[in-house]
Amino acid sequence: MAAPSMKERQVCWGARDLYWRCLDDNAEDAARCRQLRSSFEASCPQQWIKYFDKRRDYLKFKEKFEAGEFQPSQSTENS
Amino acid sequence: MTHQTHAYHMVNPSPWPLTGALSALLLTSGLAMWFHYNTLTLLYLGLLTNMLTMYQWWRDIVREGTYQGHHTPIVQKGLRYGMILFIVSEVFFFAGFFWAFYHSSLVPTHDLGGCWPPTGIIPLNPLEVPLLNTSVLLASGVSITWAHHSLMEGKRNNMNQALLITIGLGVYFTALQASEYLETSFSISDGIYGSTFFMATGFHGLHVIIGSTFLMVCLLRQLKYHFTSKHHFGFEAAAWYWHFVDVVWLFLYVSIYWWGS
Numbered sequence: 149m150a151a152p153s154m155k156e157r158q159v160c161w162g163a164r165d166l167y168w169r170c171l172d173d174n175a176e177d178a179a180r181c182r183q184l185r186s187s188f189e190a191s192c193p194q195q196w197i198k199y200f201d202k203r204r205d206y207l208k209f210k211e212k213f214e215a216g217e218f219q220p221s222q223s224t225e226n227s
Numbered sequence: 228m229t230h231q232t233h234a235y236h237m238v239n240p241s242p243w244p245l246t247g248a249l250s251a252l253l254l255t256s257g258l259a260m261w262f263h264y265n266t267l268t269l270l271y272l273g274l275l276t277n278m279l280t281m282y283q284w285w286r287d288i289v290r291e292g293t294y295q296g297h298h299t300p301i302v303q304k305g306l307r308y309g310m311i312l313f314i315v316s317e318v319f320f321f322a323g324f325f326w327a328f329y330h331s332s333l334v335p336t337h338d339l340g341g342c343w344p345p346t347g348i349i350p351l352n353p354l355e356v357p358l359l360n361t362s363v364l365l366a367s368g369v370s371i372t373w374a375h376h377s378l379m380e381g382k383r384n385n386m387n388q389a390l391l392i393t394i395g396l397g398v399y400f401t402a403l404q405a406s407e408y409l410e411t412s413f414s415i416s417d418g419i420y421g422s423t424f425f426m427a428t429g430f431h432g433l434h435v436i437i438g439s440t441f442l443m444v445c446l447l448r449q450l451k452y453h454f455t456s457k458h459h460f461g462f463e464a465a466a467w468y469w470h471f472v473d474v475v476w477l478f479l480y481v482s483i484y485w486w487g488s
Contacts, residue, residue, distance in 0.1 A: 202337035210340065213347055 152193060160192040164200055171204075234299040236291065243284035250276035285444075289461070293453045303460050310464045314471050317434070321475050324427040325482065331419045332487055339418065343487065348420045349412050350488040356407050357484045360400055364473045367396035371442075371466050378449075381456045390446050393469070397439035404432050424483060431475055438472045441465040 152160060167188040170181035178185065189197055212218065231237065250273055257270030292298035298306070332343040339345035351357060374389035415425040445462045448454065454462055 199337075203341075206337045206340055206346075209338070210346055218347075 156191075160188075160196065163188040163191040168204065176208075234301045236297040236299070236302045238291070241284070241287065243280050243287070246276060247280040247284065250280050253277075289448065289453065292460075293448075298458075298460070303458075306460055306464070310467060314467060317471065321427070321430070321478075324423070324430065325478065328423040328427060328483060328487070331423055339420075343420075345418055345420050348417065350420075351407065351411060351484065353480070353484040353488055356403055356410075357480060360403055360407075361476065361480050363396050363400045363403070364476050367393045367400075368470060368473050370396065371469055375462070375466055378454060378459055378462065379456050387446070387449060390442065390449060394439055394442050394446060397435060397442065397469075401432065401435055401439065404428070404435075427479055427483060431472070431479055434472050434475070438465070438469045441468055 163184070167181060167184040170184050171178070174180045192200070253269055253273030253276055255273075257267075257273040260266050260269045292302075335341055335343045335345060344350050370389050370392040374386050374393060377383075377385035377389055413421050413424070415421045415429075442465050445454075445465045448461060453459075
């Protein structure tokens, strides 16, 4: 199985970007983006799909973290 | 004939190995009880019996060697092998924690952000207190070497002073490290960074305390004239252990504090 060529990679990234944009517009509702999901899965290698999914989860976490949503609880303040 | 015809030490029957094993049982079960049922009784019992065993066992060894003369050159050789092998086992103990650190930090996972230090972790500045700690331990390595040479040259005052300085530096390191622990913005439960940081530096700190205690015992024995300029294996063992503790710190500093920031 050869690694994807530049063209194939660009198709994959494009599909991923479309899918992610759909998720952004629909507040992470994967049900509304099923078509883009399947074209994303068709354009990218399996390992890349797993990686991109984990990457998105992390990026969403990072947004929340940088917005200050995770503060230490009162009980751990002085321990 | 009632005297032995060899130079080895056939130790008299002693209860301390048994009490030591029992204390190990109490310590381990005590930890489990503390973790799961929030009760300290068994643990305290374990610590007490452990301290008593150590005190009495090592006191007996001092009696057998220093007061009764059982530590002939061949016996001393065996003690040297023993200490070396023990220190080697400690090296492997720390190797595990370094393995864990490098495993996690060389290929950081997605949830950390694919980077090290992980997202949200603010590491300590390696050029502040950690660098001071490094100089403190290196200096203590110098002072303990001075103490050893003074001992071998029969310079009693110098030896006492140098050993005291070494112990002082050890205590200073412990105090500095304790204050650093209070200063960190992260705790042991802050992901893999917190776990590897506190497990590795925590066990190192414990070993500094153990090493300092060993050196304090040596100082007490030195003040009681136990050591001669030719025969002072207890001190040498403490010095080897102290150098080991120093080397572990150097690896910790370079890996976790410096590279890991």
